Amino acid sequence: MTITASAIARNVLADADRRETSGTDRRAEGTAEAPVVRLDGVFRHFGETAALDGISLSVRKGEVLGIIGRSGAGKSTLIRCLNGLERPDRGSIKIEGRDITGLSEAELQPVRRRIGMIFQHFNLLSAKTVAENVMLPLKIEGMPRAERRKRAADLLDLVGLSAKADAYPSALSGGQKQRVGIARALAARPALLLSDEATSALDPETTASILALLKDINTRLGLTILLITHEMEVVRGVADRVAVIDAGKIVEDGPVWSVFSDPKAATTKSLLGAIRPSLPPAIGTALAASGETVLSVDLVGPEAATLLPALSIELGAPIRLVHGGIDHIQGQSVGRFFITLAPGTSLPQAIAFLTRHGAHVETAGHVADHV
Incomplete structure (x- = not known):
């Protein structure tokens, strides 16, 4: 079965x-x-x-x-x-x-x-098999051997290691060792x-x-x-x-x-900093030298995908995306964009529009060519 x-x-x-x-x-x-x-x-x-x-x-x-x-x-x-x-x-x-x-x-x-514990370095007993490692908390608890073996078998199936029940930790990869650690942590419910x-x-x-x-x-x-x-x-x-x-x-x-x-x-x-988009220094330096204004725009929700085109329509001028994009976290669209505005575009109008739509906006770079 x-x-x-x-x-x-x-x-x-x-x-x-x-x-x-x-x-x-x-x-x-x-x-x-x-x-x-x-x-x-x-x-x-x-x-x-x-x-x-x-x-x-x-x-x-x-x-x-x-x-x-x-x-x-x-x-x-x-x-x-x-x-x-x-x-x-x-x-x-x-x-x-x-x-x-x-x-x-x-x-x-x-x-x-x-309380179950999963450790960084697995903490498996090298002289015991995978099944015996999983059964150890249950042995300490005093559970009968037949029940321990059934429980260990169920948990090893749950973590995808049924075939390794009689293997020793030395024969396992790091990921497999951690799966054994997880099964052991779950043993005592x-x-x-x-x-x-x-x-x-x-x-x-x-x-x-x-x-x-x-x-x-x-x-x-x-x-x-x-x-x-x-x-x-x-x-x-x-x-x-x-x-x-x-x-x-x-x-x-x-x-x-x-x-x-x-x-x-x-x-x-x-x-x-390592996983959240930030403006690469080379791009920032080039934009500063050209005198362009850079806006960082953070927005969460469905509008993250449509806000920049809507801003361009609002301003009647093109918007240039120089870095960033949209991520998806817990079902939410999370946008982080770095954009520049065309010379002569109203910076206060752009910031007001973005803020009105729930965006967090910060400015960097040259602003003199904006009204």
Whole structure:
């Protein structure tokens, strides 16, 4: 009998719904309507350095949240606080409504079983087979061997590695090792999946396949995922929402399309620099030498595809697109254009028209030939 991935996913979810949460608090604030993760005023210092400086954040059920920041921004400390490996100096961290900050190691164990972890360097045991690596959390939990084997088989099918069940990690590619890591993270039916730089050791093609897998798992199982990363493409590829952390503070937070189309914080603008269109220096220098005015125009929505032709009609003069284009993020058309206006064209009229249609406009270059 052939079992499809969809059927496996439904069985995994049904099992999760039937299974008790091993002591996790199920009071009203821990229901599906409450955030799966909630941090309120979390501080963590190492000597005089504030690794976390008053972090407040929530992640709702089924959401994929990307947390991005430079090295040393506080990402690793944050994820260690979420799984109880670090204790905050003050503030509260709630997982499914239960405050974990004051729990003992014994009390943390059932909470940790509700949290799956995916690691940058896979953390597989080389002396165990792929199936045995996936079964390890279940063995620790005390699940009977027959049930462990069935669960591992289902999960390996879900991540596309059924044929590798008896192989050892040394025989796997990096992408395959990470798929095993994902299957292992799902073994104990977590409510929350933490991904700590899970794709930074992988090539771009493999990264894309892992992100597609995570998104598919999120869609099929309704699993809440929190991604810690410094890679903007990872956030763009899978996250619903992004929070930017800098020097232990959340400096920006919002839907991915909104933050990517109109970043407010300097840190966000810097991190987005590699994937967000910017005017190439050579083009900027040539335009400055010619005396042409350059406008940068940012716009989100259906009008991104029609605004420049409409502007040309409004001004009665041609518009020259010198760089940029339209991207599609979370189903939104996100336009970023660099344009020049013909000499004698009304710059205030152009800016007023663009602004009236919801665009964010900045000017650069020569403006004397415009009225």
